[in-house]
Amino acid sequence: MKTTKEKILHIVENGYLGVILVFLYAPILTMMALSFNSSKSRAQWGGFTLDWYAQMFDSASITSALYNTLYIALMSALIATVIGTAAAIGMNSMKRTPRAVLTSLGNIPMLNAEIVTGISLMLGFIAFGITLGRTTILLGHITFNLPYVVLSVMPKLKQTNKSTYEAAMDLGASPVYAFFKVVFPDILPGVLSGFLLAFTMSLDDFIITHFTKGSGVNTLSTLIYSEVRRGIKPSMYALSTIIFVTVLALLIVANFAPGKKKGEAAA
Amino acid sequence: MNRKMLAGPYIIWVAGFTVIPLLLIVYYGLTTASGTFTLSNVLAIAKPEHAKALGLALLLSLISTIVCLLLAFPLAMILRSRGVGRGSFVVFLFILPMWMNFLLRTLAWQTLLEKNGVINGILGFLHLPKIAIINTPAAIVLGMVYNFLPFMVLPLYNVLCKIDDNTINAARDLGADFFQTLIRVWIPLSVPGIISGITMVFVPALTTFVISNLLGGSKILLIGNVIEQEFTRSSNWNLGSGLSLVLMVFILISMMLVEKYDKNGEGTAF
Amino acid sequence: MKKRFYAASLAAVLTASALLAGCGSSPSGKSTTGASDAGEVYVYNWGEYIDEDVIDMFEEETGIHVVYDMFETNEEMYPIIEAGARNYDAVCPSDYMIQKMMENDLLAELNFDNIPNYKEIDPEYIERSKEFDPENKYSVPYTWGTVGILYNTSMVAPEDVPTKWMDLWDEKFKGEILMQDSVRDAFMVAQKALGYSMNTTDETELAAARDLLIRQKPLVQAYVVDQVRDKMIGGEAAIGVIYSGEMLYIQEEVENLGLDYSLEYVIPEEGTNVWIDSWVIPKNAQNKENAEKWINFLCRPDIAKLNFEYITYATPNKGAFDLLDEELQNNKAVFPDIESLQNCEVFRYLGDEADQMYNEMWKEVKSR
Numbered sequence: 001m002k003t004t005k006e007k008i009l010h011i012v013e014n015g016y017l018g019v020i021l022v023f024l025y026a027p028i029l030t031m032m033a034l035s036f037n038s039s040k041s042r043a044q045w046g047g048f049t050l051d052w053y054a055q056m057f058d059s060a061s062i063t064s065a066l067y068n069t070l071y072i073a074l075m076s077a078l079i080a081t082v083i084g085t086a087a088a089i090g091m092n093s094m095k096r097t098p099r100a101v102l103t104s105l106g107n108i109p110m111l112n113a114e115i116v117t118g119i120s121l122m123l124g125f126i127a128f129g130i131t132l133g134r135t136t137i138l139l140g141h142i143t144f145n146l147p148y149v150v151l152s153v154m155p156k157l158k159q160t161n162k163s164t165y166e167a168a169m170d171l172g173a174s175p176v177y178a179f180f181k182v183v184f185p186d187i188l189p190g191v192l193s194g195f196l197l198a199f200t201m202s203l204d205d206f207i208i209t210h211f212t213k214g215s216g217v218n219t220l221s222t223l224i225y226s227e228v229r230r231g232i233k234p235s236m237y238a239l240s241t242i243i244f245v246t247v248l249a250l251l252i253v254a255n256f257a258p259g260k261k262k263g264e265a266a267a
Numbered sequence: 268m269n270r271k272m273l274a275g276p277y278i279i280w281v282a283g284f285t286v287i288p289l290l291l292i293v294y295y296g297l298t299t300a301s302g303t304f305t306l307s308n309v310l311a312i313a314k315p316e317h318a319k320a321l322g323l324a325l326l327l328s329l330i331s332t333i334v335c336l337l338l339a340f341p342l343a344m345i346l347r348s349r350g351v352g353r354g355s356f357v358v359f360l361f362i363l364p365m366w367m368n369f370l371l372r373t374l375a376w377q378t379l380l381e382k383n384g385v386i387n388g389i390l391g392f393l394h395l396p397k398i399a400i401i402n403t404p405a406a407i408v409l410g411m412v413y414n415f416l417p418f419m420v421l422p423l424y425n426v427l428c429k430i431d432d433n434t435i436n437a438a439r440d441l442g443a444d445f446f447q448t449l450i451r452v453w454i455p456l457s458v459p460g461i462i463s464g465i466t467m468v469f470v471p472a473l474t475t476f477v478i479s480n481l482l483g484g485s486k487i488l489l490i491g492n493v494i495e496q497e498f499t500r501s502s503n504w505n506l507g508s509g510l511s512l513v514l515m516v517f518i519l520i521s522m523m524l525v526e527k528y529d530k531n532g533e534g535t536a537f
Numbered sequence: 538m539k540k541r542f543y544a545a546s547l548a549a550v551l552t553a554s555a556l557l558a559g560c561g562s563s564p565s566g567k568s569t570t571g572a573s574d575a576g577e578v579y580v581y582n583w584g585e586y587i588d589e590d591v592i593d594m595f596e597e598e599t600g601i602h603v604v605y606d607m608f609e610t611n612e613e614m615y616p617i618i619e620a621g622a623r624n625y626d627a628v629c630p631s632d633y634m635i636q637k638m639m640e641n642d643l644l645a646e647l648n649f650d651n652i653p654n655y656k657e658i659d660p661e662y663i664e665r666s667k668e669f670d671p672e673n674k675y676s677v678p679y680t681w682g683t684v685g686i687l688y689n690t691s692m693v694a695p696e697d698v699p700t701k702w703m704d705l706w707d708e709k710f711k712g713e714i715l716m717q718d719s720v721r722d723a724f725m726v727a728q729k730a731l732g733y734s735m736n737t738t739d740e741t742e743l744a745a746a747r748d749l750l751i752r753q754k755p756l757v758q759a760y761v762v763d764q765v766r767d768k769m770i771g772g773e774a775a776i777g778v779i780y781s782g783e784m785l786y787i788q789e790e791v792e793n794l795g796l797d798y799s800l801e802y803v804i805p806e807e808g809t810n811v812w813i814d815s816w817v818i819p820k821n822a823q824n825k826e827n828a829e830k831w832i833n834f835l836c837r838p839d840i841a842k843l844n845f846e847y848i849t850y851a852t853p854n855k856g857a858f859d860l861l862d863e864e865l866q867n868n869k870a871v872f873p874d875i876e877s878l879q880n881c882e883v884f885r886y887l888g889d890e891a892d893q894m895y896n897e898m899w900k901e902v903k904s905r
Contacts, residue, residue: 013345027375028367041767044794083276090274108285111522113474116511120288143284204365214623216604224370226584226607231767244367316904382773402759484759485718488904501896502616
């Protein structure tokens with residue numbers, strides 16, 4: 001039985017959650033609405049249309065920006081996950097001081113201002129005569145993705161029980177086999193969340209890309225930035241709406257899939 | 268021994284793509300265009316136009332950080348009380364907006380806040396007074412809070428989830444009322460999360476140039492705008508690097524704070 | 538359980554990206570096959586400054602693959618060409634920036650044998666180009682126009698209709714003014730208002746212009762570049778400084794939306810900036826001949842007409858102009874009589890020192 005006080009508290013809490021969610025999602029709904037606006041102007045409602053969805057892939061600049069965005073997000077997340085996971089395992093067996101130094105240095109791209117990271121990378125590429133292009137964006141993204149992966153994997157690694165690994169070794173497993181059989185399953189959630197986080201960060205990045213991109217290479221972010229001044233093509237809203245709705249739907253399906261509830265307690 | 272080798276690629280990466288580029292900023296910041304040593308690029312921060320941009324950036328990012336903290340703390344407490352097992356979905360609810368491009372989301376606030384924008388349309392329909400915050404510092408603060416709130420919520424939520432229910436109950440049983448529990452138990456135990464959240468909001472807010480451009484009508488120059496313009500428009504890399512060095516002082520301070528209060532990485536966001 | 542959730546969402550993300558990537562890769566795949574024989578051309582142009590169909594037509598006709606990139610301001614484009622970190626073959630800067638690039642030895646002389654369509658360009662604009670390219674060796678005009686004041690007929694009373702730049706300092710328009718957010722354009726307004734040349738390097742004149750801009754700042758709603766257009770259409774501001782090239786679009790949009798006000802364009806009586814954007818080839822271009830083919834293609838009257846209809850900035854192409862409807866040809870907002878533009882000037886590059894002075898003073902205005 002709930003007391004009245006608790007009920008009121010519950011309502012207040014729900015109200016608060018609601019307000020925050022409206023705050024977070026209002027701009028997103030606005031964008032979605034604009035994707036159906038027949039006027040190209042952001043400030044005027046010209047009537048309902050689906051034209052922008054039809055035209056979405058007509059524009060070569062949008063399709064190539066989309067391709068670049070996904071390519072860079074996927075590749076940078078993959079590479080960062082591999083290097084970062086290996087690094088976390090390596091660092092876990094380091095002595096305290098070198099580990100602390102490496103952690104601090106490694107965290108710089110995460111804690112530093114993005115503008116400084118972006119500029120420093122640009123200066124670095126130019127100083128070493130590396131032509132700016134898609135590869136430089138990729139290198140930049142891996143750089144800022146790495147600390148997120150390390151941070152996601154590290155806590156899981158600390159939770160693993162060292163003796164199971166040793167036991168596996170004692171029973172004759174090779175270190176590599178023992179690792180993949182015993183340790184890896186335990187840290188997998190951390191690896192996956194690191195990957196997803198890296199993917200998302202890379203997808204949403206503008207500033208690092210802005211400074212490290214080469215000629216003719218655009219991601220969705222830089223394309224949007226170059227369109228801000230002349231007015232965004234509404235097909236960009238359409239594309240963003242589709243990406244967003246797809247991800248949302250997939251997450252809802254994944255989260256509320258039948259049969260999930262039972263295992264909940266085990267998590 | 269050979270396990271440590273696994274960190275090898277990472278060490279090389281950090282050296283090549285983090286440390287060396289940062290040293291280049293130091294180099295540019297401390298030299299003139301012709302390559303001789305100077306402190307003038309760093310001292311240029313004292314010029315009134317730069318000092319004002321830095322001061323304003325500090326002020327606005329501080330306000331945003333406080334607002335984020337005030338909004339996020341109760342939110343994290345509510346989420347904790349609800350979220351057993353659902354944790355991951357809640358987390359995704361806050362990461363999800365990132366799947367719609369950051370620039371588009373910020374631009375959407377223009378549409379919402381404008382004089383003839385959506386919010387004023389609703390207010391007008393309800394016969395309420397209209398708001399006029401677009402192109403003001405208030406709009407920039409709003410943009411900062413909007414963009415960086417998740418970075419405050421997630422670390423707070425993570426530390427709060429680690430607090431044992433028994434601790435809270437014990438405080439209650441000993442006669443502490445809500446506010447006493449808040450001040451004696453909740454807040455002290457969430458310090459790592461608070462600190463981590465503060466730095467994760469404060470640093471990007473302090474250094475942003477996009478939010479101030481899009482929501483401030485370019486009337487308000489923050490230190491991030493100055494640096495960006497030195498690089499992309501005035502092509503004065505030395506001055507831009509010098510000012511970046513000044514900015515990094517603040518970043519170093521926040522990194523040291525994290526180091527001090529969050530030794531075990533408990534308060535990390537993700 | 539958490540594990541499964543992550544795995545599921547991960548799989549979802551991967552499938553989604555694979556699907557989307559599949560869509561995305563097809564156009565680039567198509568163009569690379571064409572690129573194998575005829576090579577590529579790297580084009581660097583203003584945002585929304587070409588009809589994208591024109592790029593496709595060029596690729597189809599010549600087999601040259603176009604790598605197309607955009608910039609927002611001349612000032613942003615310059616360091617990129619200068620640093621050489623990115624190589625472009627054809628760039629479309631404005632007048633004074635062309636002069637700056639030329640003087641700093643960043644431009645290649647054009648081989649006009651490869652640009653036979655150059656004859657389509659109205660001699661009037663070739664003559665005007667001499668202001669910044671004295672021997673017409675480096676540039677081919679692409680668009681031209683003026684800068685003026687746009688006002689909203691329902692928000693500006695008939696007796697307050699702006700006629701001169703000084704009207705932008707009228708207290709009545711507090712919070713209703715949109716100014717240009719680029720150094721030279723903003724200073725031009727103040728300099729013309731004060732009766733100076735917009736190419737002045739005199740420090741006291743510049744300081745006076747700066748102070749005037751600072752005085753105006755409390756009245757300004759926002760400093761914007763091309764957003765003037767959308768904001769004015771949306772009725773966000775009463776008056777704004779705008780490029781003439783936006784007028785056709787604005788008139789059409791006002792009509793389409795059935796707005797209860799109209800937007801009118803005035804060239805202030807103190808005179809204004811007549812600007813020309815032209816194609817140039819940077820010295821470090823890797824595909825100079827392809828760039829010349831590109832420029833030549835854009836000068837073809839039918840292509841220039843197509844482009845004009847999309848970007849709506851006045852074309853200096855006589856051949857294309859002749860193809861237009863008479864009504865359009867007589868639209869004075871789009872094609873003002875160039876003879877009537879008294880006191881008008883073309884921006885010139887003023888040297889690095891003056892550049893720096895302008896930048897410093899602009900920063901002082903903006904940070905105030």
